[in-house]
Amino acid sequence: MTQPKTLFEKIWESHLVAESDDAPSILYIDLHLVHEVTSPQAFSGLREKGLKVRRPERTIGTMDHSIPTLSLDLETADAMAIQQLEQFEKNCDQFGVQFYGMDSPNRGIVHVIGPEQGFTQPGQTIVCGDSHTSTHGAFGALAFGIGTSEVEHVLASQSLLQNRPKTCLVKFEGKLQPGVTAKDMILALNAKIGIGGGTGYVFEYAGEAIRALNMEERMTLCNMSIEAGARAGMVAPDDVTFDYLKGRPYAPQGEAWDAAVTKWRKLPSDKGAEYDKTINVDVENLEPMVTFGTNPGMGIQVSEAVPSPNNERDAAKQSALQKALDYMDLVPASNLKGHTVNVVFIGSCTNSRMSDLRAAASILKGRKVAEGMRLLVVPGSENIRKEAEAEGIDKIVRDAGGEWRFAGCSMCIAMNGDNLEPGQYAVSTSNRNFEGRQGKGGRTFLASPLTAAASAITGKVTDPRELM
Amino acid sequence: MKSFTKLTSKIIPLPNTDVDTDQIIPARYLKVIDKSGLAEGLFDSWRRLEDGSPNPDFPLNQDEYQGAQVLLAGDNFGCGSSREHAPWALMGWGINVVISTSFADIFRGNALKNGLLPIVVSEEIQTSLFDLSEEAPTATVDINLETQTLTLPDGTQVSFEIDTFSKTCMLEGIDQLGYLLKHDEQIAAFEEARA
Numbered sequence: 001m002t003q004p005k006t007l008f009e010k011i012w013e014s015h016l017v018a019e020s021d022d023a024p025s026i027l028y029i030d031l032h033l034v035h036e037v038t039s040p041q042a043f044s045g046l047r048e049k050g051l052k053v054r055r056p057e058r059t060i061g062t063m064d065h066s067i068p069t070l071s072l073d074l075e076t077a078d079a080m081a082i083q084q085l086e087q088f089e090k091n092c093d094q095f096g097v098q099f100y101g102m103d104s105p106n107r108g109i110v111h112v113i114g115p116e117q118g119f120t121q122p123g124q125t126i127v128c129g130d131s132h133t134s135t136h137g138a139f140g141a142l143a144f145g146i147g148t149s150e151v152e153h154v155l156a157s158q159s160l161l162q163n164r165p166k167t168c169l170v171k172f173e174g175k176l177q178p179g180v181t182a183k184d185m186i187l188a189l190n191a192k193i194g195i196g197g198g199t200g201y202v203f204e205y206a207g208e209a210i211r212a213l214n215m216e217e218r219m220t221l222c223n224m225s226i227e228a229g230a231r232a233g234m235v236a237p238d239d240v241t242f243d244y245l246k247g248r249p250y251a252p253q254g255e256a257w258d259a260a261v262t263k264w265r266k267l268p269s270d271k272g273a274e275y276d277k278t279i280n281v282d283v284e285n286l287e288p289m290v291t292f293g294t295n296p297g298m299g300i301q302v303s304e305a306v307p308s309p310n311n312e313r314d315a316a317k318q319s320a321l322q323k324a325l326d327y328m329d330l331v332p333a334s335n336l337k338g339h340t341v342n343v344v345f346i347g348s349c350t351n352s353r354m355s356d357l358r359a360a361a362s363i364l365k366g367r368k369v370a371e372g373m374r375l376l377v378v379p380g381s382e383n384i385r386k387e388a389e390a391e392g393i394d395k396i397v398r399d400a401g402g403e404w405r406f407a408g409c410s411m412c413i414a415m416n417g418d419n420l421e422p423g424q425y426a427v428s429t430s431n432r433n434f435e436g437r438q439g440k441g442g443r444t445f446l447a448s449p450l451t452a453a454a455s456a457i458t459g460k461v462t463d464p465r466e467l468m
Numbered sequence: 469m470k471s472f473t474k475l476t477s478k479i480i481p482l483p484n485t486d487v488d489t490d491q492i493i494p495a496r497y498l499k500v501i502d503k504s505g506l507a508e509g510l511f512d513s514w515r516r517l518e519d520g521s522p523n524p525d526f527p528l529n530q531d532e533y534q535g536a537q538v539l540l541a542g543d544n545f546g547c548g549s550s551r552e553h554a555p556w557a558l559m560g561w562g563i564n565v566v567i568s569t570s571f572a573d574i575f576r577g578n579a580l581k582n583g584l585l586p587i588v589v590s591e592e593i594q595t596s597l598f599d600l601s602e603e604a605p606t607a608t609v610d611i612n613l614e615t616q617t618l619t620l621p622d623g624t625q626v627s628f629e630i631d632t633f634s635k636t637c638m639l640e641g642i643d644q645l646g647y648l649l650k651h652d653e654q655i656a657a658f659e660e661a662r663a
């Protein structure tokens with residue numbers, strides 16, 4: 001009998017081009033996603049060296065980070081963003097890379113359109129100059145973020161130099177209570193193991209609670225694997241995965257589809273396969289989660305009090321916690337629930353898909369946002385925007401007093417003019433609450449779309465179950 | 469890539485843990501299409517006060533650290549985004565070594581590909597280096613990549629790990645892409661076999 005293998009091992013081993021004792025392995029890359037911010041210097045590198053893109057048909061370009069979301073033209077973008085966007089279009093054009101520009105009906109956030117178009121498939125190796133590439137692991141792919149030098153490597157060679165990471169099985173057991181979502185699961189994991197807890201590992205998420213998630217929820221979960229420092233996060237493909245992919249524009253069709261599914265069914269980890277580490281999380285009694293601090297590992301359940309640095313024995317941790325609370329201007333041991341919120345942002349590659357927008361709309365419907373509240377809802381792709389509009393979600397958002405935008409990263413990274421003002425508090429469905437991430441001096445509470453929508457209505461950090 | 473062999477430098481202390489790449493270089497500086505000018509944005513929010521003037525309490529603004537090439541940071545340096553602008557900004561300012569107890573994976577890889585040396589030390593050494601930088605801010609350390617040693621002012625030698633491949637690339641200033649392209653035939657054979 002052959003040695004039982006994990007999902008990760010199967011993908012890793014089937015993509016090894018070369019192995020050597022004194023260099024990292026050469027790993028073949030199936031799908032390379034590129035966007036405007038982390039690719040310009042890589043394309044310049046190719047140009048300087050006289051190199052081509054080795055497999056342009058395996059390379060997909062979209063603009064999402066620095067684009068405006070107020071309109072589909074660049075009128076409201078600043079001069080530097082325009083220069084970057086124009087350069088990106090030129091680069092894709094010159095190197096023959098398929099490009100989703102402002103006028104493309106299929107444009108959107110890179111990690112949203114990959115799966116939506118069916119580019120993302122089980123068993124693939126997928127990279128992008130963006131740490132949230134981990135999102136695509138939801139399909140049982142090995143997907144991870146790379147730097148710009150590596151973007152150049154993949155463009156030129158369709159391969160990467162990689163040291164083999166370790167594996168960690170993350171088992172989520174139990175059933176989620178109503179009002180508790182995949183976002184709360186991943187925030188709970190991040191709170192449990194901390195922002196560096198996954199460094200050096202690839203996570204495989206398993207267990208009853210994972211099997212119960214739909215693909216959009218699995219993407220939310222895998223998306224924030226990087227927030228624990230994990231190289232990647234993955235979920236074994238199953239019928240839920242195949243049902244989602246079937247019929248998507250770039251998914252295999254007809255006989256090729258059947259052959260692909262047969263192959264994909266062999267991907268899940270074998271019985272008895274070994275991991276370097278295992279983490280168990282019980283979600284049965286989990287409440288909606290909210291972060292209080294300045295990294296995504298600083299999260300609590302909504303009914304819990306903000307921790308107190310005095311209770312922290314480790315000096316470095318104590319000082320980190322104090323710094324975070326100072327930046328957030330929060331009182332130790334106070335309740336987060338009920339804390340004033342000025343802005344609510346619903347969007348980003350973590351939570352901007354149909355199920356997220358529907359969840360938010362279920363709370364917003366027939367209600368008005370709190371006095372002085374700014375609510376920004378930004379769909380993850382133009383297809384999602386149109387689908388949501390067909391369902392009337394745009395109207396629900398506008399009637400509630402919110403802003404409804406075109407697709408993009410928007411206030412997740414605040415590069416495009418959508419940002420917090422200094423001192424403002426936001427509840428955001430995005431993935432990072434780092435100092436200034438959503439605008440210089442801005443303060444972010446990360447939460448699920450349900451919690452975000454509920455907080456928009458009350459103007460305070462709110463347990464969404466009270467409005468459901 | 470710039471080659472790195474050894475250096476002698478003062479240490480800039482940055483005791484924060486989990487320094488994320490949004491702090492190293494905020495997103496508003498990422499609209500550039502080349503690698504230059506990023507030093508301007510290095511630690512922007514910590515380095516400048518609200519009115520844009522230099523924050524006198526931040527080490528990069530203090531006279532004694534000008535010209536220093538070694539940054540000493542708290543645990544888990546470089547977490548967050550994959551932006552290679554982070555090592556570009558650090559190196560643009562003049563930093564060639566970062567010392568911490570741990571680095572985020574992507575940052576570490578990005579640093580090594582640019583000739584910025586990430587050195588992992590034990591908590592003990594980290595603490596003594598922080599103490600040193602407080603007691604004697606002008607004291608210098610020696611870093612030698614060839615021998616993989618960090619020498620403290622009192623002569624204590626601390627060895628550090630680096631994989632052979634990255635070490636060779638850094639010592640000789642070799643771009644790793646060259647190595648990959650040398651495997652062109654194997655890559656083609658791999659593609660062929662799967663087609």
Ligand code: SF4
Nearest residue numbers: 132348349409412413
């Ligand atoms: S939505 Fe945010 S996290 Fe996702 S790709 Fe855009 S900037 Fe990155």
